[in-house]
Amino acid sequence: MVDISQCEFIDSTFLGAIVFTLKQIAKVGGDLRIVKSERLAGPFMKKLGTLKIFNVSNSVEAAIDSYNSTEVYNHYLGKSYMFQ
Numbered sequence: 126m127v128d129i130s131q132c133e134f135i136d137s138t139f140l141g142a143i144v145f146t147l148k149q150i151a152k153v154g155g156d157l158r159i160v161k162s163e164r165l166a167g168p169f170m171k172k173l174g175t176l177k178i179f180n181v182s183n184s185v186e187a188a189i190d191s192y193n194s195t196e197v198y199n200h201y202l203g204k205s206y207m208f209q
Contacts, residue, residue, distance in 0.1 A: 126188050128160040135165065147178065156180060158188040 127143055129135065147157045159179045182188035 126158040126160065126185070126192075128185055128188075129165075130160050130162045130185075132162050132165060144178070158182055158191060160185050160188050 127146075143157070143159070150157050157179065159181045161181050161183065180188075180191060182191060
């Protein structure tokens, strides 16, 4: 999970790093959650179209709860995974 809710600035280097991390995690069947910042990251990420590959939550609690789901959709790979 990456919590960017308190970020004041996000640049392309940071975005590239979390995309790279998502790719590496997806290779082993994992997923990465982003806790978004309404004032900054939301509009920035929407402009770049990255919301299509990230599981985005409104809070840390919601992101953690989403890991407890038995079925998780990996946006990067475009498929669902079942966990037991």
